[in-house]
Amino acid sequence: MTQRRDFAPALHGAITASGLTLDRIVHRLAERGFALSTATLSYWSRGRSRPERPESLAALSALEEILGVPAGSLRELLGDRVRRGRGKTRMVPSGELWGHFGAAVDQLMSQVQRPAEHRRVLSYHERYVMDAAGGESYCRVIAVLEAVTERAKHMITVYRDDTRCARLPTVVPVAGVRLGRVGVDTESHLMAAELWFDQNLRRGERTVVEYGLDFLPGGNRAVMCERRFAAPIRQYVLEVTFHPEAVPKDFRAISEPADGGRGESAELSIDDRRTVRAVWLDEPAGAYRIEWEWDRFA
Incomplete structure (x- = not known):
């Protein structure tokens, strides 16, 4: 659980250290073939959501390169998700x-x-x-x-x-x-x-x-x-x-x-x-x- 909670501040710190604006980061992602909005990137950096879909995880690898952080360093902070069926009605914590x-x-x-x-x-x-x-x-x-x-x-x-x-x-x-x-x-x-x-x-x-x-x-x-x-x-x-x-x-x-x-x-x-x-x-x-x-x- 701790690793998952650390993803947002780690990403926020990497963005700040890079000196790049969110618009510039999104532009560089687009140059690599990844469509990501500044709103979504802001969401990730503030802990409001996390990259989970395959295309989002692929974009995360490119994002690590753009921000100049070690490959996989942000991805590993997401931890492993336990996948559950869509039909189950349990309340999500x-x-x-x-x-x-x-x-x-x-x-x-x-x-x-x-x-x-x-x-x-x-x-x-x-x-x-x-x-x-x-x-x-x-x-x-x-x-x-x-x-x-x-x-x-x-x-x-x-x-x-x-x-x-x-x-x-x-x-x-x-x-x-x-x-x-x-x-x-x-x-x-x-x-x-x-x-x-x-x-x-x-x-x-x-x-x-x-x-x-x-x-x-x-x-x-x-x-x-x-x-x-x-x-x-x-x-x-x-x-x-x-x-x-x-x-x-x-x-x-x-x-x-x-x-x-x-x-x-x-x-x-x-x-x-x-x-x-x-x-x-x-x-x-x-x-x-x-x-x-x-x-x-x-």
């Missing part, structure tokens, strides 16, 4: 799901009441609205849940601000839930909040809940919106609507299964209402996001 921030998430969970496996998520629909500076303004969440035990009472939502804004968003219950305790880790920019159902659910009973994340004005420019699921998800819909004064480019839908299975990356188009959308169906536990690039001169 925080260390696997959140990587470098796994311990911080576990600590946050100790501040709230962990719901264990009392319910499962059938569908999750998020719509982010971005502001004129390119930061997050509001996120609307609609979730369809099913109780797997008697008297399922609540759910937990976890949010991490990758832009490292000074203030985390406010959780706003809208329908079917009320807000309970909220745990905050300002150093890791993490938040976990209890959302208690309006009524206890019987085993097999389903419900729909809605809540929002309200962000303070003046946040930092974002390069992605993401959700992490600790168990398989039937449907996840992610939409991001941009302000007319801050519209990025090069949109991609990224999936990274927590079981080490092959993820996917697909180009997305933005519509005439400045909205990009991605839909994932019958997916394993893992990270799912839309990422984009900003014009460096914007």
Whole structure:
């Protein structure tokens, strides 16, 4: 476990020591035939995700060469992953799901009441609205849940601000839930909040809940919106609507299964209402996001 947690700071240190910008590193990778975004490289260096797919591991070998570190020195820090079947419904531990921030998430969970496996998520629909500076303004969440035990009472939502804004968003219950305790880790920019159902659910009973994340004005420019699921998800819909004064480019839908299975990356188009959308169906536990690039001169 220690080796896996050391990968992110080792990569970050190597990038800093090289004196290269992320854009320059990505350009040199492209010259070698590897398509990697600056957002993904930033994610790796901050512990938000790890190279796991075959093409990502191949790019890592080229990255070691570009950064001038010994061949295999970064790869060996990833350790061995135990591959598990996509159909299994076990809850993925925080260390696997959140990587470098796994311990911080576990600590946050100790501040709230962990719901264990009392319910499962059938569908999750998020719509982010971005502001004129390119930061997050509001996120609307609609979730369809099913109780797997008697008297399922609540759910937990976890949010991490990758832009490292000074203030985390406010959780706003809208329908079917009320807000309970909220745990905050300002150093890791993490938040976990209890959302208690309006009524206890019987085993097999389903419900729909809605809540929002309200962000303070003046946040930092974002390069992605993401959700992490600790168990398989039937449907996840992610939409991001941009302000007319801050519209990025090069949109991609990224999936990274927590079981080490092959993820996917697909180009997305933005519509005439400045909205990009991605839909994932019958997916394993893992990270799912839309990422984009900003014009460096914007």
